[in-house]
Amino acid sequence: MRILEHPILGKMPPRKVVKIEMEGRVLEAFEGEPIAAALTAHGICVFRYTRVRKEPRGISCAIGQCTDCVMVVNGIPNTRTCVTRVEDGMKIQRQE
Amino acid sequence: MLKEELKRRTEVVIIGGGIAGCSLAYCLAKRGITDVVLVERKELASESSGANFASVMCTMIPLRPALLPLYSRSLDAFPKLSEELGRDIGYKTPRLNALTEEAYEAGEKYVKQFEELGFGNGFRMLAKNEINGMEPNMVLAPHGILDLRGGQVNPLYYTTALGDKARELGVKVYENTEVVGIRCEKGHVRLIATDRGEIESTYVVNACGAWAPRIGAMVGLRIPIETLKCQVVVSEKLTETYVHSGSITPISYLLADMDQSEGRMHCFGLYKQLKKGELLIGITEEPGNDKWVTFEAMEALARKAIKIIPKIKDQNVHIISSYANLYAVTPDRHAILGPVDGLQGFIMNCGYNDYGIGTGYGAAEFLAEMILNDEKSFPIEELRFSRFSSYH
Amino acid sequence: MRDQTAKDEASAIVICRCEEITRGEIVDAIRRGARSIAAVKRRTSAGMGLCHGRTCTRLIAEILREEVGIPMEELKPATVRPPVRPILVSAFEEEG
Amino acid sequence: METYEFAVVGGGPAGMSGAIEAAKAGVQKIAIFDENPTLGGQLVKQTHKFFGGREHRAGKRGIDIASAMAKECHGLGIDVMKDTVVWGIFKGNTVALYNEGKAQRLTAKAILLATGASENNIACPGWTLPGVLGAGGIQTMMNVHRVLPGNRILMVGSGNVGLIVSYQLLQAGAKVVAVIDILPRIGGYGVHASKITRLSVPILTSHSLKEIIGKDRVEAAVIIKVDSKNKPIPGTEQRFDVDTVCLSVGLSPLAELAWMCGCKFLYVPELGGWMPCRSEKMETSVPGIYVAGDGGGIEEASTAMMTGAIAGIAVAESLGYLTKERSEELRKEKTKGLDPFRCKDFGFRRVANEKLIENIIGSKGVRE
Numbered sequence A: 001m002r003i004l005e006h007p008i009l010g011k012m013p014p015r016k017v018v019k020i021e022m023e024g025r026v027l028e029a030f031e032g033e034p035i036a037a038a039l040t041a042h043g044i045c046v047f048r049y050t051r052v053r054k055e056p057r058g059i060s061c062a063i064g065q066c067t068d069c070v071m072v073v074n075g076i077p078n079t080r081t082c083v084t085r086v087e088d089g090m091k092i093q094r095q096e
Numbered sequence B: 001m002l003k004e005e006l007k008r009r010t011e012v013v014i015i016g017g018g019i020a021g022c023s024l025a026y027c028l029a030k031r032g033i034t035d036v037v038l039v040e041r042k043e044l045a046s047e048s049s050g051a052n053f054a055s056v057m058c059t060m061i062p063l064r065p066a067l068l069p070l071y072s073r074s075l076d077a078f079p080k081l082s083e084e085l086g087r088d089i090g091y092k093t094p095r096l097n098a099l100t101e102e103a104y105e106a107g108e109k110y111v112k113q114f115e116e117l118g119f120g121n122g123f124r125m126l127a128k129n130e131i132n133g134m135e136p137n138m139v140l141a142p143h144g145i146l147d148l149r150g151g152q153v154n155p156l157y158y159t160t161a162l163g164d165k166a167r168e169l170g171v172k173v174y175e176n177t178e179v180v181g182i183r184c185e186k187g188h189v190r191l192i193a194t195d196r197g198e199i200e201s202t203y204v205v206n207a208c209g210a211w212a213p214r215i216g217a218m219v220g221l222r223i224p225i226e227t228l229k230c231q232v233v234v235s236e237k238l239t240e241t242y243v244h245s246g247s248i249t250p251i252s253y254l255l256a257d258m259d260q261s262e263g264r265m266h267c268f269g270l271y272k273q274l275k276k277g278e279l280l281i282g283i284t285e286e287p288g289n290d291k292w293v294t295f296e297a298m299e300a301l302a303r304k305a306i307k308i309i310p311k312i313k314d315q316n317v318h319i320i321s322s323y324a325n326l327y328a329v330t331p332d333r334h335a336i337l338g339p340v341d342g343l344q345g346f347i348m349n350c351g352y353n354d355y356g357i358g359t360g361y362g363a364a365e366f367l368a369e370m371i372l373n374d375e376k377s378f379p380i381e382e383l384r385f386s387r388f389s390s391y392h
Numbered sequence C: 001m002r003d004q005t006a007k008d009e010a011s012a013i014v015i016c017r018c019e020e021i022t023r024g025e026i027v028d029a030i031r032r033g034a035r036s037i038a039a040v041k042r043r044t045s046a047g048m049g050l051c052h053g054r055t056c057t058r059l060i061a062e063i064l065r066e067e068v069g070i071p072m073e074e075l076k077p078a079t080v081r082p083p084v085r086p087i088l089v090s091a092f093e094e095e096g
Numbered sequence D: 001m002e003t004y005e006f007a008v009v010g011g012g013p014a015g016m017s018g019a020i021e022a023a024k025a026g027v028q029k030i031a032i033f034d035e036n037p038t039l040g041g042q043l044v045k046q047t048h049k050f051f052g053g054r055e056h057r058a059g060k061r062g063i064d065i066a067s068a069m070a071k072e073c074h075g076l077g078i079d080v081m082k083d084t085v086v087w088g089i090f091k092g093n094t095v096a097l098y099n100e101g102k103a104q105r106l107t108a109k110a111i112l113l114a115t116g117a118s119e120n121n122i123a124c125p126g127w128t129l130p131g132v133l134g135a136g137g138i139q140t141m142m143n144v145h146r147v148l149p150g151n152r153i154l155m156v157g158s159g160n161v162g163l164i165v166s167y168q169l170l171q172a173g174a175k176v177v178a179v180i181d182i183l184p185r186i187g188g189y190g191v192h193a194s195k196i197t198r199l200s201v202p203i204l205t206s207h208s209l210k211e212i213i214g215k216d217r218v219e220a221a222v223i224i225k226v227d228s229k230n231k232p233i234p235g236t237e238q239r240f241d242v243d244t245v246c247l248s249v250g251l252s253p254l255a256e257l258a259w260m261c262g263c264k265f266l267y268v269p270e271l272g273g274w275m276p277c278r279s280e281k282m283e284t285s286v287p288g289i290y291v292a293g294d295g296g297g298i299e300e301a302s303t304a305m306m307t308g309a310i311a312g313i314a315v316a317e318s319l320g321y322l323t324k325e326r327s328e329e330l331r332k333e334k335t336k337g338l339d340p341f342r343c344k345d346f347g348f349r350r351v352a353n354e355k356l357i358e359n360i361i362g363s364k365g366v367r368e
Helices: A035-041 B019-030 B065-085 B101-116 B130-134 B155-168 B209-218 B295-308 B356-372 B385-391 C002-012 C023-032 C037-044 C057-068 D013-024 D041-045 D062-075 D135-144 D160-171 D190-197 D256-261 D301-318 D324-341 D344-358
Strands: A017-022 A025-030 A070-073 A076-080 A091-093 B009-015 B036-039 B095-099 B123-126 B143-147 B172-174 B179-185 B188-194 B197-206 B226-237 B247-249 B266-273 B278-287 B318-329 B336-340 B343-350 C014-016 D002-009 D030-033 D079-081 D085-090 D094-099 D102-113 D117-119 D132-134 D152-156 D175-181 D203-205 D207-213 D220-225 D238-240 D244-247 D251-253 D265-268 D273-276 D289-291
Touching: A017 A035, A025 A035, A035 D135, B009 B019, B019 B036, B019 B155, B019 B343, B019 B356, B036 B155, B036 B197, B065 B155, B065 B356, B095 B101, B095 B130, B101 B123, B101 B143, B123 B130, B130 B143, B155 B172, B155 B356, B155 C023, B155 C037, B179 B209, B179 B343, B197 B209, B209 B318, B209 B343, B226 B295, B266 B295, B278 B295, B278 B318, B295 B318, B295 D102, B336 B356, B336 B385, B343 B356, C002 C023, C014 C023, C014 C057, C023 C037, C023 C057, C037 C057, D002 D013, D013 D030, D013 D041, D013 D062, D013 D102, D013 D301, D041 D062, D041 D135, D062 D079, D085 D102, D085 D256, D102 D256, D102 D301, D117 D135, D132 D135, D135 D160, D135 D244, D152 D160, D160 D175, D160 D190, D160 D244, D175 D207, D190 D203, D251 D273, D256 D289, D265 D344, D289 D301, D301 D324
Parallel strands: A017 A091, B009 B036, B009 B197, B036 B172, B095 B247, B188 B343, B197 B343, D002 D030, D002 D102, D030 D079, D102 D289, D132 D244, D152 D175, D152 D244, D175 D203
Antiparallel strands: A017 A025, A070 A076, A070 A091, B095 B143, B123 B143, B179 B188, B188 B197, B226 B278, B226 B318, B247 B266, B266 B278, B336 B343, D085 D094, D094 D102, D117 D251, D207 D220, D220 D238, D265 D273
């Protein structure tokens, strides 16, 4: 859910919209925001399933330290989505 | 933390908790000799045995026949050890050595030599380009030697499993305990002094790898071991198999494959993929006695890896770690094993150069039998310390 | 009975999120002889993953303290090795 | 290889302060490296007003302090390299960088490690589920990126961070079902606590997190009362249907680079764990390597600005831009600025910092 109105931060300023593709689904995102934020705004919270135990994982630290939110971004696996910004046409996949 | 009280008297003291010391502790315990103490300055596998390339390679260049019995016994043990120790030691075969057209004949001769030494069934010359079918992701020379029982183990799991099992069988393992002196009387070793107290012992084993000369000096021996610094980088876990064999040298040492890029550092291609999926990208060698990874080594290793395994670049593989270790190098590149003339009870188990993981277990079997039977010499002449008579 | 169930539940908790190593596996390494964070790492590979143990180091230290009474001031983190963030192998390629 | 006079790792309050002070004193070639796209570190998510005096930029919100400091950096001609990871420090003060998929290196006469902290965790069943986030993580998502990761939240930990983030969650339109703390009393300031109790958020002390339930994300959390020895009391479980569990259970310094440099460390739980020992000038046991901010001990953004400034002044002195006397004078001024945050209830911070200084005396940088 996006926070459009905020008592301190005010109204969300207009931002350029780009399109990203998450496993075939085209999503709108704001230019410059991290992938993790864009996915969260669309209600996506499972970013990957673990290799051994096949457990779901999502955002944990949100500042690039825990590496739990990694996904395959434009073919690059293990990309930290909380610190990697969206670009128009970016392709994102869950990794195993 | 309160440390366990030291045992005051024992039959065998092993100094060093690497692959040499842990193998021997286990091989003794397995034979019922459990009145044994293993003393380690840091922790089990905290030096070179924990941070090496862990290749099991019988195909060493040049051929060193004296080491073959050690390999032979190690190779017999590897397939059974995981079960014996209750831990997966990560043994994976085979090992490949790629050979260029020019090196083919030398390779053939090499394999023939192995056959003549009764070690032939483990090797095969590959047909031209057969190697490319075995390793489709790698850019390799067209010929190759297949070493069927060579490959890899996980050095950390393997070394700690041996040490832990020895402890379970009754060996006393004292970690964070440093030997500060050794007392001898009338040509016999009598006791070791540690920073936590003294331990009397009939046998004292020097299994200290790169630090073996320090222990030697305590009993007046000059052990000619020098250190060679080696570095390796580690990739993230990969879902796909990039390297199929246990370990591979893309251009065999039969030809000098060295990047002499940065001063005295040499970069050899040596690759393997661990069971969990990480690629190990090795190795650089240079004289040195510290364990700090260098930017130069990481750069050299990465550049070479991309040439040999282009997929690393195409698939955007990341480096996630690196490590350095110290090989204990002897002048003739042979290990130093067995008793020392004139100093009864003092036993060498060191100088393994770059093959400790592959041969340490076999050597331990020989040494354990020797101690069990109270023999006064080591059966393989070329590996005795006495070959360095000028050092004694 | 209740204690056993609680114990089993505790054993199943993943401690190292990257390598998916459970508390049970760590306790087993301690039982075998591990007495430091590095020693646990050598036996289980906990802390060897993408995040370099940033999340689990502290948790492993706590387990060591609980299980064998090692005070925290004796539990140094394992050796830090470069790179502290994942970097592409191709990052080292020569320009051009 | 390019050579800098002063390389600063981390563009948060400590790093920026260090760079600014050094630049003001005349240090020539200064660079700040930060892996984020903007300077400010964790200030960029602080929507609340800061305490302290003028030197702490009190009365301003963290977000505004961040942009003001960033502007100052640019004005002083400091090279700011964003989106740049420092992934290693090698022998000879060599800083290894990673930017746009390329690895590079440079050397610096002095290096300031101002790498901040990471959040601690609680390992209970279900703690790895999507929907379990650190408090700082949630703050980043909602205050910087303006997305709410959940609607119904259980906050674990009643320290200042837990209380402030709970309030900010309410501001952003989420529901905080409760704040729990294993300790028998609220950890943070009363003023922060009353802000949320006024909005009917219960603060349950002597409660711990027992279990987080859910299949593909958090669906519920179970808490349990604990006795005076922090032992759970069976039968006192309480279940909350929540979609998010927020962990606010302390911070640990990110000191990896200092370990890599071979700095001497000491375990100081009062400051968050293993800390690099350093002089009163913030220089570690390895000459030329300085540390400041949370990466050198968990305190506050305001103290980070002061310790960063102290390091910057010391670097300027070491490079010959300040006389010993002038440097001493400036350092005393900044040290005084630490006092309000290291007194009364927080007096332990002073003691802990003194311990780190004591332990550096006589020690030399060792790269084993």
